Amino acid sequence: MFTRNSPEQRLANRFIWFQKWVLERQTYKTLSRDSGLSRRTLQRIFYTFLEQSPKVKIIKSSGVHLRMDATYFKELCFVCYQDDEDGYTQLIRVTDGEHFADIKEDLDNLIKLGVQMESITTDGHKGALKAIRKALPDVTVPCCLGHF
Numbered sequence: 001m002f003t004r005n006s007p008e009q010r011l012a013n014r015f016i017w018f019q020k021w022v023l024e025r026q027t028y029k030t031l032s033r034d035s036g037l038s039r040r041t042l043q044r045i046f047y048t049f050l051e052q053s054p055k056v057k058i059i060k061s062s063g064v065h066l067r068m069d070a071t072y073f074k075e076l077c078f079v080c081y082q083d084d085e086d087g088y089t090q091l092i093r094v095t096d097g098e099h100f101a102d103i104k105e106d107l108d109n110l111i112k113l114g115v116q117m118e119s120i121t122t123d124g125h126k127g128a129l130k131a132i133r134k135a136l137p138d139v140t141v142p143c144c145l146g147h148f
Helices: 007-022 026-036 040-052 100-112 126-135
Strands: 064-072 077-083 089-095 119-123
Touching: 007 040, 026 040, 040 077, 077 100, 089 100, 100 126
Parallel strands: 064 119
Antiparallel strands: 064 077, 077 089
């Protein structure tokens, strides 16, 4: 009955605080109050989880025709960047909407990872179009026919 001594249970409990920090954007102050852990302890735990995060693996980097779309849920949004030819997901962002700054950052990160995009198909969202024009001014931007 004593879960405090179980390393697996302790890790699972700490991961819950990490999820609240990442997905719900709770502050260290709130998490410290609710968990009973100090701010430094929370930071140490969270950075350990971040160091264990999976590395982004790029399969195809040249001649990429990117398909970009967002899926909305109750309180969050997934912005997905997929290779249109093979359906491989290059990047996913968990956010609260399709914002210019987020999409621009994602495109800049894909460029830094060596992805050479020839085209980006999007639903025509204004923030996405503006971010694409800013990050990749010479790329072709067709609009998805399903969104018309």
